[in-house]
Amino acid sequence: MTDNAQENQPAGYLPDAVWQPKTVYGGQFASINRADSGARFEQALPVGKHPLQLYSQGTPNGQKVTILLEELLALGHEGAEYDAWLIDIFKGDQFGSGFVGINPNSKIPALVDHSMNPALPVFESGSIMVYLAERFGAFLPSEPRARSETFNWLMWQMGTAPFVGGGLGHFYAYAPIKIEYAIDRYAMETKRQLHVLDTHLASHEYLAGDRYTIADMAVWPWHPGSLFGVYGTHAFLAVEEYTHLMRWYHAIAARPAVARGRLVNRTSGAPGTTLRERHDAADFDALLK
The missing domain is CATH 1.20.1050.10 (Glutathione S-transferase Yfyf (Class Pi); Chain A, domain 2)
Structure with a gap:
């Protein structure tokens, strides 16, 4: 430990021998962050008409997957059609029982492939991208x-x-x-x-x-x-x-597919830059005219 504790923030602070959560944390995520995992409330996930069901938000990690899906569709892979449901992480949707059931880490994005029997959940954006690239044989070289x-x-x-x-x-x-x-x-x-x-x-x-x-x-x-x-x-x-x-x-x-993918599940931005949910290619028509 340092001897100049008065220079720490806050003044005099030194870490406890065993960390304990504080009663109140500041910042935008103060009411959401906790040291434990698991569901905090019951909430089933919606399921749309396509085999691929994405539960996400248009953060950088969410955009990775929607860009890939739009690129696959642009290549003509009709099986890559998907429903993208908004999981609003600022409201704590990621802690609903349905979402935790497919991703115990409570982080977006998560994907469920209903073409598999039983349906196959995939979480972590990198894992989802590898899964989709291998499933459709695109954007992941074999050499x-x-x-x-x-x-x-x-x-x-x-x-x-x-x-x-x-x-x-x-x-x-x-x-x-x-x-x-x-x-x-x-x-x-x-x-x-x-x-x-x-x-x-x-x-x-x-x-x-x-x-x-x-x-x-x-x-x-x-x-x-x-x-x-x-x-x-x-x-x-x-x-x-x-x-x-x-x-x-x-x-x-x-790239047109990137322009589409970056809009999906976004909750903030200038007019024409947000598409809270995506269930059909026509959903982009009003935004990308």
Whole structure:
């Protein structure tokens, strides 16, 4: 322990020998976060007309899956038609019994494939993407080198997202007070991640080389997608200085399937940028005219 406890935040704070939850936490998620898991109330999940049922919200992790589904449909895979039901994490929908039943970790997104008997639940965005890519034989190369490269970057994203979202995003945008040490710690790591991508994309069209894969779909909403939108840190981090990353980002943003997928299950944004639920391709018509 440090000897200068008066300089801690709050002054005099030192960690207890055994952590105990506080009675009151500040911040946007104060009434939701707990140290235990499991359902908090009974709430069955709705089921639509398609075999694939997605339960999600249009966060970066949610966008990964809806972008993939829209890309699969654009390729002509009719079996990728899906219903996307909103799980509003700001209201605690993720703790309903139905959702916890398919994802005990209570995090979006979660998918149920009703074409399987019994129906197959899949949770964790990376797992869902691999499942769908293998199920439809698209966006995941079979050749060992390209396949490994795709998995390298997919797993890289899964490991780095906590620093961007849970770290910088929380302390910059959601924490009840601004803590310089915490923001600087996570800003430095996020900048390093942006540099990793920029350096790689200087000599590669896409993350796995010359082909567009689930790795690109996974990384795009986070780096720098979340820094532009969810957390508003693009100026703070000078994201535009990563020219190779921005070339890649804008190229993917221009894809029609990406334009559709990023809208699904969004609850906030400018008019024409939110589609709370998606049950048919025609649901986009009013937004993407």
